[in-house]
């Protein structure tokens with residue numbers, strides 16, 4: 561039965577993914593089940609999305625309730641869930657203004673537009689530059705792709721939006737060398753995800769922030785993957801005490817309902833996007849906003865951050881032990897429940913064997929296995945993961 565769906569999918573869907581030969585049917589907590597009823601331990605969470613685990617009753621009930629009230633209205637009107645979601649997001653982020661989007665890439669688009677408008681209002685020029693990082697990933701739309709520091713994703717689609725320069729993450733001099741009077745923004749992920757799980761260093765964050773302050777350049781932090789509790793604070797930058805001017809968030813924000821947002825400080829909001837400058841039909845509709853409200857409520861109620869901080873050191877310890885034991889594992893990098901093991905070879909075979917052994921893993925680049933499990937995993941789940949992973953080597 562599974563094979564039939566796979567064959568049909570390959571005839572009907574555009575071939576933009578090399579999919580693993582599994583058809584998911586349902587999820588329960590940190591486990592997934594395929595069409596044949598086989599159980600898997602999930603250390604991917606839909607790529608850092610399903611933070612609260614599958615089939616969370618309170619979350620599901622909240623969505624069902626909202627569906628029966630109203631699913632969509634236009635952003636030309638107000639709706640209660642969007643107001644509540646925006647207030648909650650301000651609380652947890654310390655940012656001042658929220659714009660809801662449908663995805664991460666769209667949040668990055670909005671952030672770029674806000675930064676360009678901010679600079680435009682200052683000097684009226686239309687040739688502003690953005691500094692982004694090598695190995696970064698910000699999404700697949702043109703603006704987001706333009707600041708993505710991986711030529712493989714960009715090349716066939718050139719020209720990009722232009723006036724983007726790439727520096728090296730954690731190399732402040734490489735950033736400084738690119739700054740000029742046209743620089744309007746510096747964008748990076750607080751912890752790089754797709755590019756190989758590289759956390760920003762505190763000193764780098766502080767130096768960039770201070771440079772931005774000096775030159776009135778906007779600091780944009782992409783928290784789409786590393787935010788929402790993944791590294792043990794609600795947003796990863798909060799652990800560094802380096803606050804961005806604009807921040808993007810998505811993935812776990814809706815825990816499965818497609819929603820993202822970009823947020824900014826009041827200072828940027830007052831001097832950037834104004835009425836008519838930006839919009840979206842779906843962004844922050846009542847269903848999406850109800851999802852955000854419930855997710856943020858459950859983060860508090862279920863002490864998700866505290867839990868991440870408790871379980872993450874155990875995951876790190878177990879991964880470090882693997883690294884010591886097997887000489888084909890070169891390094892471990894990451895923060896909280898966003899970890900990467902660096903291998904001396906491509907990891908595709910290991911990931912395929914792990915699936916056979918009932919463990920869902922994903923790569924970040926060809927030679928890194930990425931661990932971004934639901935945030936509710938326990939030490940016992942980590943033990944099972946390590947056991948199934950070792951069997952897959």
Ligand SMILES: *Cc1c(COP(=O)(O)O)cnc(C)c1O
Pocket residue numbers: 663664665666668697698699700749753754782783784785786810811
């Ligand atoms: C996933 C991701 C994006 C893109 O989000 P989409 O919802 O897929 O558009 C952007 N930035 C980072 C850091 C991401 O991990």
